[in-house]
Amino acid sequence: MPPSSDLLQGTLDLLILKTLAIESMHGWGIAQRIQQVSKDALQIGQGSLYPALHRLEYKGWIQADWGASENNRRAKFYSLTRTGQKQLKAELENWDRLTTAIALVLKQVQEG
């Protein structure tokens, strides 16, 4: 199980943005969702999750509102702002470019 710090620099931001693109969520929910979707391959510790959330909030890509959780407790819900949506699109394109490029190189190396 790779620890979150092994995630590529900036990848955590992308994962959070992508997760929030579907619906607004609290921190716990985001971590659970990423873990679930990645079939337990990616576990996000609170130590990196919350600083990342705060960073994104300060950048204005996501916004936080206090709301009630499923079990009716006060929790902070994060949602994507409009800048965040644009940013997500740009980051996704970036990611595609990067992975394609890496894949090409790896393939080349294998064939050679």
Next chain:
Amino acid sequence: MLKELLTRLRFFVARKIHREVDEELQFHLEQQIEVNIAAGMTAQEARRQAVIAFGGVERAREECREQRPGYRMETLLQDVRYAIRGFRRNPVFTMTIVVTLMLGIGATTAVFSVVDRILLRSLPYAHADRLVSVGLIAPIMQQEFMLGGSYYDWRDNQTPFEAFTSETGVTPCDLTEEKPARLSCANVEATFLPTLGISPVLGRNFTAEEDRPNAPKVALISYQLWQSHFGRDRNTLNKLVSLDGQPARVIGVLPKDFEMPTLEAADAVVPQALDEAAQRKADPGRVMHAFARLEPEVSMDQARAALHPVFDYSLWLAPPQFRNEVHLQVRSLRDRQVHDVRLVAWVLFGLVVAVLLIACANVTSLLMARGAGRERELAVRSALGASRARLVRQALTESLVLSLAGAVAGCALAELLLHLFIAIAPEGIPFLNKAQIDTRIILFTLLISLLCGTLFCLVPALHKPRAEALAGRIAMATSHAALRQWLVVAQIAASMILLAGGALLFRSFWNLQNQHLGMHTESVVTARILLGQKGYATQERQMEFFQQLERRLRYGPGVSLLAMSDSLPPGGYHHDQIYASIAVAGRPKPTSGTGGLVAWRWVTPDYFRALDIPILQGESFTEEELTSRSHFIVLSKLLAARMSPGQDPIGQRLQLAGGAPDDPWYTVVGVVANVKNGGLAGEDEPEYYRLRRNLPQDWSGTAAIIIKTSLRPEEMSRWIRSQIATLDSTLPVDIEALQQRVNKLADQPRFQTVLVGFFAATGLMLAVIGLYGVISYLVTQRTQEIGVRMALGASRGDILRLVMGKSLRLIAWGTVAGLVAALTASRVLSSLLFRVGPHDPVTFALVTLLLVFVAFVAALIPARSATRVNPTEALRNE
């Protein structure tokens, strides 16, 4: 982008509350607990597992906080606040560092400002790096010159220059119209401005036709004159003004930054209007200065080589006695301009570097001591979780705050020093009065201080705090201690150099001030008058004016003697001629060499009595000789001894202009004692005096009135001024006590002495602070050791010996290293020294004694406090 910025700004203003982060983290934890319970754990176990999985809350909270925009700014402010609190707790330390930096930076900046203007300024000409000054070097003049007889040949036959031009000097001229003014007019060739790459801001340069002897007069005026006299009126162009009584057309205005390459002040540039054909034939012709622009890709050396054929040709035409003493000179314009201040400028620069080094060593040493003292604090902070980067940042902030404080104080000091320099500087140091602290220099200062700052702080900060430091025992930072001791040795050595330089210059200045001038300057007031062309165009008019003035002054109140001459000893201008052209009756002419220069002046009979110059043989000029048609002459002892060794010169007859058939014969009537005539430090020239008779041919527009008076010089000056004004109220006069004139000649050495003295004192003070700091630091470090020694029975004398032994070793090393360096460096000063050798043993002995004594006292204070250590208290700390 803008939106992002706004968001950041919003969060910067409305800080998030810490509690929110806690609540959020708490929620996360509880969710985990619930999941755990759902998985079947007991409530207690669920909580335990959740907390373990969760990890450090504090770190997460801290990291969340660090994401905040402006976090860095906040920590910086925090660091600055912390630093300032620390400095306030330790004012002596802080003041010492700031004062040290202030002295170092202030002195550096002030001197850099001066040196920059002298050595590094850009000249106001196009492509000034290709401009050169060309000419002959001969004993007659300090700087290179050309003669009309050969200039035109050079100009026509030279190959290395794309342009070659000349000027014949700056002369006073009178602007006579509704607002009369005495101006200085530069007489230049038509090609002068184009060669230097100067184009008038208004109008045009004059043509070669206008540069002919009888062409209608034209003039270009300086921007300043255009502004002050003509109110920047564009209609000034083509206006006819009256220059020296003749109409001249203003055809152009020079650029604002125009200056003559010789740095003489010029209000107007006029054609030199030389008769080229006559000059070509003349021998030697007009004295001129030649300037040239090198062809691209031609070096100075190549130009010199290429000029040799024409130079050799000119030499071949010259009288044989000149040939061995004349050399060719080609040098850059800048070299010509800084001619004799270059050495002073570089010496200053060297001094400043020495002071700056001492200052830097001091600050490093002090910060190191502080760093060692704070080892425990750093260890504690490190243990509490401060990262290494954070500690380094904190240390950097501290030294930057110190450096900036030092830099600000230094800039203020520099401004002050610069004013001081300008106030005490003699005339003739070019551009000093224009020197100012400009932005580049402030940047230079900041750079130095920042460099100092980073350098100083990194040494102690990079030093990883050791765990033992937590124990509170002062660990011996031995490597630091050794480094600091070397710094002190270097400081003592550097201040030895400064002190030696200062002492040598002081002795030299003392010799200069207290030498015998050969005359008495007390209670003598002199007035120098230069008659203009307007109203005094003929020698008759000039003689008439001066004789009228003499009659008015001669029997005035308090005037005991009055004499007139055309120049004044001991420095400044006087006539010169070469020795070889004096022919003695009945003696063959000397054949080889020029024999050097002979000074001469026009004087009236009372000259020798007014200045108290003893008459050694024969007698002074008499009143009867004033009206005689024959010529009389008085020689100085030096000239008499040279001309007729072992013979009585009285009654000898001389021809002064080479012995041509129409050259008049002069009869020697007396021999007087030698008077200094080559400036205070210069070599004395042999001298003769010609009598200014009551004949117009003996008079010119220049005269110096010498009055011996019983009145105070100020009263006398006022009275003389009023008397001259009744004759001609527009005449500019320069009245000064002779003593004052002589003092002015010592201005330059005084300036050097004061400056070097200032740096020596600064350096010594800083070195003493450094030594004191190191020794007292060593003492504090060894308090426990000293306590143990005392407890074991060491006497106070033993402790004193222990500490002082260490100090004396440092002092000895520093002094020896300094002596060696100073003896080597002082050779540079030799040409600035007057009657004292660069290795003068007395000076060096005194300086060594002074340095050792001061250093000894500085070390004694902490050493004595070491002997007062109370063993019980020192050991209780253990």
